[in-house]
Amino acid sequence: MAKDVIPTPDPRQVRFAKGALERIRRRRVREFEAMMTTGFTRTCPVCGYVGEFAPVGEPPRLDGLCPLCRSRERHRLFKLWIDRRGGITRDMAVLHFAPEPVFEPILRGLAGTYVTADFMRSKVDRKLNIEALDLDAGSFDLIVAHQILEHVDHHKALAECFRCLTPGGRLVVTTPVIDAWETTYENPAIQTARERMLHFGQKDHARYFGRDLKDHMRAAGFALHEFVSVEPDVSTYALMRGETLYELTKPANEPKPVAKTKTRKG
Numbered sequence: 001m002a003k004d005v006i007p008t009p010d011p012r013q014v015r016f017a018k019g020a021l022e023r024i025r026r027r028r029v030r031e032f033e034a035m036m037t038t039g040f041t042r043t044c045p046v047c048g049y050v051g052e053f054a055p056v057g058e059p060p061r062l063d064g065l066c067p068l069c070r071s072r073e074r075h076r077l078f079k080l081w082i083d084r085r086g087g088i089t090r091d092m093a094v095l096h097f098a099p100e101p102v103f104e105p106i107l108r109g110l111a112g113t114y115v116t117a118d119f120m121r122s123k124v125d126r127k128l129n130i131e132a133l134d135l136d137a138g139s140f141d142l143i144v145a146h147q148i149l150e151h152v153d154h155h156k157a158l159a160e161c162f163r164c165l166t167p168g169g170r171l172v173v174t175t176p177v178i179d180a181w182e183t184t185y186e187n188p189a190i191q192t193a194r195e196r197m198l199h200f201g202q203k204d205h206a207r208y209f210g211r212d213l214k215d216h217m218r219a220a221g222f223a224l225h226e227f228v229s230v231e232p233d234v235s236t237y238a239l240m241r242g243e244t245l246y247e248l249t250k251p252a253n254e255p256k257p258v259a260k261t262k263t264r265k266g
């Protein structure tokens with residue numbers, strides 16, 4: 001049987017190999033770092049930071065993260081909505097589901113009443129199930145529920161938020177939507193966390209919305225305004241192109257039932 005002939009390298013060659021290995025590793029790290037850096041100057045509307053942003057997520061989204069306040073794209077879109085359309089004043093009551101820490105001081109500073117809520121988390125003012133709200137009808141002027149609808153029965157959630165809003169009050173939501181899909185993708189055969197990851201994009205998502213979500217919002221009684229990220233905001237504030245914040249308004253005057261009057265001649 002033939003024997004392998006493995007030569008013994010010169011110790012100087014081994015030292016060279018170790019140096020080469022280190023140089024290759026450092027070069028790859030530099031290449032990776034260069035890939036993660038754009039060199040663009042961005043502005044954070046949440047905290048006011050101006051400068052380079054950082055990558056975030058897996059796979060990384062370049063310039064997705066403000067290094068000062070750690071806001072993501074959708075947070076910055078929401079701040080632009082607050083500034084431009086929010087109109088939040090001291091006489092308003094705001095309910096904030098799954099509150100992002102970066103917004104608590106901002107909303108608390110604007111609203112007269114500010115209540116945080118969550119079904120799972122404990123460090124909030126109220127433990128509330130958005131599908132069955134333990135709240136009086138018409139008790140809030142603004143409800144904020146980012147990244148909630150894809151986790152819950154959204155028909156129940158929309159109906160409950162509608163009930164708990166004052167006339168003219170608004171619900172603000174963001175949720176993943178595939179606008180090119182006519183209908184929402186739900187699939188009762190999908191049961192495990194791993195299957196939900198494959199089909200719905202996250203292990204605790206219940207569906208993937210199509211553009212019929214907007215019909216569901218209107219069917220719940222809301223008037224819909226879409227606040228969409230467009231240029232120059234996208235490049236200035238590092239937003240996701242076309243990301244949409246849904247602003248749902250409960251009509252100020254609910255349509256009065258048509259009075260049936262009988263006229264009698266005589």
Ligand SMILES: [Zn+2]
Pocket residue numbers: 044045046047048049066067068069070071
């Ligand atoms: Zn920031």
